Structures are given as structure tokens and as C-alpha cells.
Amino acid sequence: MRSVGxxxxxxxxxxxxxxxxxxxxxLAVLVALxxxxxVAAPAGAHANxxxxxxxxxxxxxxxxxxxxxxxxEAIDLGYSSLEVLDANGQPVTTGPTQPxxxxxxxxxxxxxxxxxxxYVVVWRTLSVVDGHVIRGSFAFGxxxxxxxxxxxxxxxxxxxxxxxxxxxxxxxxxxxxxxxPLQALAQRRGTQPERRRVVERRTALxxxxxxxxxxxxxxxLLGTQILVLGGDSLLAGFGEVxxxxxxxxxxxxxxxxxxxxxxxxxxxxxxxxxxxxxxVAFSGxxxxxxxxxxxxxxxxxxxxxxxxxxxxxxxxxxLVAVGAWVGGLPVLLLVVWQxxxxxxxxxxxxxxxxxxxxxxxxxxxxxxxxxxxxxxSAWLQVVEPERLWSTEYxxxxxxxxALVAPLLALGGVNLAWTRPRLAGAGAARARAAKALRTLVMxxxxxxxxxxxxxxxxTEREPARQVSGDVPLAVEGAGASGDTRVRVRVAxxxxxxxxxxxxxxxxxxxxxxxDIELQLRYLDTDLGTTVxxxxxxxxxxxxxxxxxxxxAGAWQILAIVRQPGAFDARVPVRLNIGSPTAIGVAEVxxxxxxxxxxxxxxxxxxxxxxxxxxxxxxxxxxxxxxxVTGFAAILLGAGLLIIGPQQGVVPSAVNPIPPDDASVSAGxxxxxxxxxxxxxxxxxGDGPLAATLDPPPLDLVIHVPLHxxxxxxxFVFNGIEGTGMPAFGERYGELDTWHIxxxxxxxxxxxxx
Numbered sequence: 001m002r003s004v005g006x007x008x009x010x011x012x013x014x015x016x017x018x019x020x021x022x023x024x025x026x027l028a029v030l031v032a033l034x035x036x037x038x039v040a041a042p043a044g045a046h047a048n049x050x051x052x053x054x055x056x057x058x059x060x061x062x063x064x065x066x067x068x069x070x071x072x073e074a075i076d077l078g079y080s081s082l083e084v085l086d087a088n089g090q091p092v093t094t095g096p097t098q099p100x101x102x103x104x105x106x107x108x109x110x111x112x113x114x115x116x117x118x119y120v121v122v123w124r125t126l127s128v129v130d131g132h133v134i135r136g137s138f139a140f141g142x143x144x145x146x147x148x149x150x151x152x153x154x155x156x157x158x159x160x161x162x163x164x165x166x167x168x169x170x171x172x173x174x175x176x177x178x179x180x181p182l183q184a185l186a187q188r189r190g191t192q193p194e195r196r197r198v199v200e201r202r203t204a205l206x207x208x209x210x211x212x213x214x215x216x217x218x219x220x221l222l223g224t225q226i227l228v229l230g231g232d233s234l235l236a237g238f239g240e241v242x243x244x245x246x247x248x249x250x251x252x253x254x255x256x257x258x259x260x261x262x263x264x265x266x267x268x269x270x271x272x273x274x275x276x277x278x279x280v281a282f283s284g285x286x287x288x289x290x291x292x293x294x295x296x297x298x299x300x301x302x303x304x305x306x307x308x309x310x311x312x313x314x315x316x317x318x319l320v321a322v323g324a325w326v327g328g329l330p331v332l333l334l335v336v337w338q339x340x341x342x343x344x345x346x347x348x349x350x351x352x353x354x355x356x357x358x359x360x361x362x363x364x365x366x367x368x369x370x371x372x373x374x375x376x377s378a379w380l381q382v383v384e385p386e387r388l389w390s391t392e393y394x395x396x397x398x399x400x401x402a403l404v405a406p407l408l409a410l411g412g413v414n415l416a417w418t419r420p421r422l423a424g425a426g427a428a429r430a431r432a433a434k435a436l437r438t439l440v441m442x443x444x445x446x447x448x449x450x451x452x453x454x455x456x457x458t459e460r461e462p463a464r465q466v467s468g469d470v471p472l473a474v475e476g477a478g479a480s481g482d483t484r485v486r487v488r489v490a491x492x493x494x495x496x497x498x499x500x501x502x503x504x505x506x507x508x509x510x511x512x513x514d515i516e517l518q519l520r521y522l523d524t525d526l527g528t529t530v531x532x533x534x535x536x537x538x539x540x541x542x543x544x545x546x547x548x549x550x551a552g553a554w555q556i557l558a559i560v561r562q563p564g565a566f567d568a569r570v571p572v573r574l575n576i577g578s579p580t581a582i583g584v585a586e587v588x589x590x591x592x593x594x595x596x597x598x599x600x601x602x603x604x605x606x607x608x609x610x611x612x613x614x615x616x617x618x619x620x621x622x623x624x625x626x627v628t629g630f631a632a633i634l635l636g637a638g639l640l641i642i643g644p645q646q647g648v649v650p651s652a653v654n655p656i657p658p659d660d661a662s663v664s665a666g667x668x669x670x671x672x673x674x675x676x677x678x679x680x681x682x683x684g685d686g687p688l689a690a691t692l693d694p695p696p697l698d699l700v701i702h703v704p705l706h707x708x709x710x711x712x713x714f715v716f717n718g719i720e721g722t723g724m725p726a727f728g729e730r731y732g733e734l735d736t737w738h739i740x741x742x743x744x745x746x747x748x749x750x751x752x
Contacts (some may be wrong), residue, residue, distance in 0.1 A: 121140070314376045658741040
């Protein structure tokens, strides 16, 4: 009797210890998800053309000394290249492709003296983030318009169906490795020991199968990447994979985590481990799955948005939440299937009700996080609603959403209809249990289909990066005193354009104002005057002009005349043939951070609301989840209301007219601060140039390649990784613009 009493006395202790272990694990998962939501670390996917000099499809005069191209993300110069061909297909470059020292996203190539005619730039990029290769071409003219019969290639990614299938296998495997262990541990409490051991062994076999599927995906991705980078030489492709960018590093890290998961799954599938060792193995497998998700996010489309810190955090939370929900479905199916014989009352029926409650608790949080982070991530990758139906990425995203909707509906039926009927009796309970098995099986099939679409989606170029030859507009603004002028030029390319001018003062629009517009191409004396634009009914001014004959920097000097006041002279700078004319959508970092605040509050609301319910949660996990949820709500509300703290953000155009006074002030600062490195003519040949690595930039070549706001950042903040210091604190914003006005005269001075 004593021995029996001791044995019975130990059982509650074991259960308490096991429950405590599971509680800590669930608590750790909640804290990890909260940390990912609260901490948005920036990162650095497809590298598509966003800006070039000369701009695509434009004519320039004089001929440029270099051809410059900037892309949507960091590129690997060991594989990326620019090649410039004349009308006969002969190369006109005079040296190798070079990196732009000011940014890892751009490259340039020197060209010889170009005669008048049409030239084609053929470019190829390898993303250092996700390893995707994109090729494309564009044409420009020198001294004359681009020939109408010139052939150019639309940017295209080098991919294959094998890569999409490999990613599908990888995603399915990672989801199982994340959600399977979490559900297996969550379902231990209260389940009958014999049935629990059977389910856990089958779960371990399921995890082993998921891991092997992920391994097949890993091998497939490696093979396709070698073929893409190596072409006819597999050895060269292997060297490129592990010697260029971070694709190879992430692949190795993911494979190492997968190896750990496979070893632990093999151990858990044997009959020898006791419950505690199997619980430890399941915990290790789940952690390995999360590590694999981290490596996927670091090589995802989100990682390309270097200026949007929360993008990577949102993607990772999305992946982990998908794993917690979708990866847990097969385990739920195993548990429900094991209990299929429970047709009458008893412990088996109670177990089934508790199992469904615990799965619903986790799934509710996971689905909420998936919806919130999915909306945020989709907005970042699409930006403009019309790209949903005008790009392949957008259409695939719509297909994905069309598959997710019935998947959510199936989960809702289980939650609202099936679960309550499990508490019935006799035949009603049996029908509910059968319906639960059928619906969970349907959910598994739908989830696998959704992940298949995601595998194809990740191989496509994000909708925001898809370029298109669409008639956009170039806009600029300027101010003088209390007079503000905004100019819109459509389509913003050389040739006929429509000018729209809005004039306002501190008291609003002035009905009696009249304006004159003086247009000047900044590198030459080319210019004209639009004396009397037509005033429209809404108070703005409009005019048609053929004055914009060349691509590049133009200044519009708006002379505003009002009765009883001095004339206001407002300079507005803009670039004809600007980056926006290529059609790549830009993400506003400030808007993205405020939207992240809304998303963070939404995730906090989901977490707090789900964990306030007692059913399915351990007390410690429920309390931690509720507190974390309310903290996320407060932090998100703060970000939404206050917004990100910003330093000096320059106008996109120079607000200071480049008159003699400004150029002279800039020359004085240049001679005092810059001559020692850049030299008196800006050719990078100052007395200290030989001591710097990398050497100072040749301003004659580099200044025309960058817009005003980029030049402002270089001077004001310095250039990281070079000898260029920051002058902003010493000279301020006004003098920085004076410096820019002076250095923009150096290219013209070098030609004279």
C-alpha cells in the first residue's frame, strides 16, 4: 500500500513539473513574438533599376563621360555589370564596371567619346540579399532622340519552376517544424498517458517528414542557384553561390538548423525517450524551425527595404505565426484521429474538447498576427492599389488571399459550430467529432495550397519594383518669404509637357496674382520663358510647353506678381526624366513607420483579447500575454500619434537659387574645406587624395549623377566608409545648399 501511495503521490508532481515546463515554453513563445513586434531591426531581394544617368528613353547633350545605374537594393559587383553598346552592337565602354562609393545599390561604367546617335545599356544585377539575378536594358540618345526601332529588354528575373517548388517544400517543412512541436507540447496537459505517447511518437515522425521535405527544398534551391549563376559551368556557379552576397551564408545557416531539427526528430520518434526528454527534443525542434524562419526573412523581399526597419520584423512575425497555425494543423489532426473511437461519454470526449480549445487559443493569436502583419507587408510590397491587378506579383497576391479566405472560414466553422457540439452526447458528439476530422483535413490541404502560391510569389518581383513605361509626372516645390509655389510637369520627360502651377501664401491663394515662368537647363544656357500661363477655375495655372528638350536638372523660376506687394521670385528645381518616370513605386518611410504603429497596436489588441479568455491557456501564459498585448497597444499608439523622430530632411529640390551670391558663398566654403581632397577643379586630385582609401570622388563625374537631396545628404551627413566627413553641424542647412550650388558648376567649368 505504501508503494502505491508513493506512486500516486509522485504523479501529480510530474504533472505539475510538466505543466510548468509547458507554461515556460509557451511564455517564451509569446515573449519572443512580442519582442519581434516591439523591436524592428533594419536590414539591407530583386535588384531592379530605379534611376539611371542618362535616364531611359531620353536624349542628352553633351555626351556623358560615364553611364550610371541605381537599383532598388544592394548589388554584388562581382557578378553585376553594365555594358553600353552603339547602334551596331559594338561596346563603347572604356573600362570595367565600378561601384558607386556613395551607395551599395549603384554602379557606373566609363564610356569613350560618344558620337550623336542611340545607345543601349545592358545591365545585370545579383542581389546580395536574396541572390536573385535580374537582367534588363534601356536606350538613350546623344544629341538626338532615341531611334524608334531600337530594341530593349524589359527587366526580367532569372527563375524556374524548380525554384518555386523548392521554396514550397521549404515553407511547408519550416511551418511543420515550428507549429508541430508547439502543438505537441500544448496538447500534453490532461491527455491520457497512453494516447499521448502514441500521438507524440506519430508527431515526431511527422516532424521528421517535414524536415526531410525542407531538406529537399534546400537541395533544390541550391541546385537552381548554381545553374542560374554558373550557366554552363557548375563549378563557377558553386563558387558564385558561396562567394557572392549573403545567399550562401543564409543557406548554410538554415541547413545547420535543419540538421539539428532532424537529429532531434529522429530521437523523439524512437520508443526510448521518456516524456521529459521528448519534451526537450520538441522544444529544440521548434527553436530550430524559428531559426530557419529567420534565415528566410533575411533573404526575403522585406529585407530589401533597408529604409523601412519594421519590414523585416513584420515578415518574421508573419512566418512564425503561419508556422504556429498551419504547422499545428497536422498535429491536431493526429490527436483528433487518435480519439475517433470516443463515441460515448468519458475521458476521451473531454480530451477532445480540451484539445480543440488549446489549439483554438494558439490559432486565434496566430491568425490575428498573420492578418495584421500580412496587410502591412502587402502594402510595403505593392504600395499602389492598381499594381494589384497590373503586375504578376499583385495577381498572385490576390490568388493567395482568395485561398486564405476559405481557410479562415474553415477554422471559423470549427471554432463556432463544431467545438460546441463536441460537448453533446451520443450520436451528436460522434457526428461533431467526424466533422472536426473532415474540416481539419480540408484545412491542411488548403494550407499546403496557400504555401504553394507563396513559393511562386517569392520568386516574382515585388509589385512596387515593377517598372512600366507609364506617363507619370515630376513635381517640385519652392518658397520665398510667405509665397509658396508647387510645380507639376507631366509626363516629366523630354518633349511636350503640361505645366501645372499652384501659388499660395500664408493667407491662401491670391485671386489677383499673376505669374511668369523662366525655365533654364542648369548645365547650359538653354532656356525659355512662359510669360502668361492660363489661370484655371480652381485658381491654379496651366501651360503647354516644348521647352524641356533635354533630360536632367532644370530650374523653374516663378515670378509671382501681386497688386500692392513686391514681386516674389521662387526657384523650383526638378529633374526631367527623373527616377519616378521609370515607374518604380517609392515607399514613404514616415508613412511606413506610422502604419507600423497601427499594426503594432493591432497585434497587441489581438494578443490581449485572445489571452483574456481563460479557456486553453495556462494562468502564467495568459497573464504574460495580456500584459504584453496592452504594452504593444500603448507603444503602437505612441508611434501612430507622435511618429518617428527625424533629423534634418532636405527638400527634394534645392530651395536656394544658384545665383552669383550663392555660388560665391559655396566656393568660399569649398576652398576652405574641400580643396585639400577634391582639388581646385573637383577632379579628386587634392594634396591629401593619395592618403585616402577609397580616393576622393571626381565631382565633375559624380555630381551630375545624383539628385539634389542626395547631394545634400552626402555633404550634410558625410559618406560612411569613405574619408568624406559630415559638414552639417559646422555649416548648417543654408550653407550646405550653397556648397551644392557651387559644386554643380564644376562639370560645366570642366567642359569650357
